[in-house]
Amino acid sequence: METGMIYTPDNEPYRGRQMVFQFDQTIQVAMEKNFLIAPWTHDRDLTLLQLAATEIVPHGFSIALSIRELIRQGYLLSAEILLRPLIERVAVLSYLCETPSALALWEAGWPHKSRPSLSKMLAAMGPSEVGFDSKEMAQDATRYYNALIHADPSGSKRHMGNTTAGRRGYSASKSLSDTTKCDEICREAFVYLYILTARASQVFAEALK
Numbered sequence: 001m002e003t004g005m006i007y008t009p010d011n012e013p014y015r016g017r018q019m020v021f022q023f024d025q026t027i028q029v030a031m032e033k034n035f036l037i038a039p040w041t042h043d044r045d046l047t048l049l050q051l052a053a054t055e056i057v058p059h060g061f062s063i064a065l066s067i068r069e070l071i072r073q074g075y076l077l078s079a080e081i082l083l084r085p086l087i088e089r090v091a092v093l094s095y096l097c098e099t100p101s102a103l104a105l106w107e108a109g110w111p112h113k114s115r116p117s118l119s120k121m122l123a124a125m126g127p128s129e130v131g132f133d134s135k136e137m138a139q140d141a142t143r144y145y146n147a148l149i150h151a152d153p154s155g156s157k158r159h160m161g162n163t164t165a166g167r168r169g170y171s172a173s174k175s176l177s178d179t180t181k182c183d184e185i186c187r188e189a190f191v192y193l194y195i196l197t198a199r200a201s202q203v204f205a206e207a208l209k
Helices: 018-040 048-072 076-081 083-098 100-107 118-123 135-149 153-158 179-203
Strands: none
Touching (some): 018 048, 018 179, 048 076, 048 100, 076 083, 076 135, 076 179, 083 100, 083 135, 083 179, 118 135
16 A cells, blocks of 8 residues: 555555444434434533533544554554544543533633543543542553653654564554554544543434334
8 A cells, every 4th residue: 555545444454343333333323323413402401510511522533533544544643643632521520520510610611620630530430431440540641642742762662663673663654454553543533532422422312212
């Protein structure tokens, strides 16, 4: 495959990977839910939680779609970086669902020092969703995802991939043969998109009846 190509679903480099397929299936479910929820929210008196979700859920879905397209085009570095904003939106919505008292602060724009840390919001997800059954696990996950977006040695090492010569290194272009990295990104994206879709179904249960 040529690195300068624009790939389509018929010839994308990671076509046929099990984790890509699983991610695609979750995207399809998310879009089906969104098709029902979005018009239902129009011209209604929504709760504070529903109002928050009308902002968070579409943004999360859009980021997930962006991750999928970047994988299709072989831009794994950028796809992995976008995991961080996807995860934050899932964590925020989960936190608001589990902590209704925080809705007023959300609506006020998280006034200074009132915004909970990502690790605290991840912990609100609980073991039934992603296995954060302790504060320490949530903190470790936060450090990991923050490292994806920062230009520091820890974050940079996560962005190493397989070069065309078969060696590990950094690429300024597409990564078309790093199946391990592709699977890792799709696995993470699938999990958090699944949770976001489940939360959307919870918040907008009336729209899905």
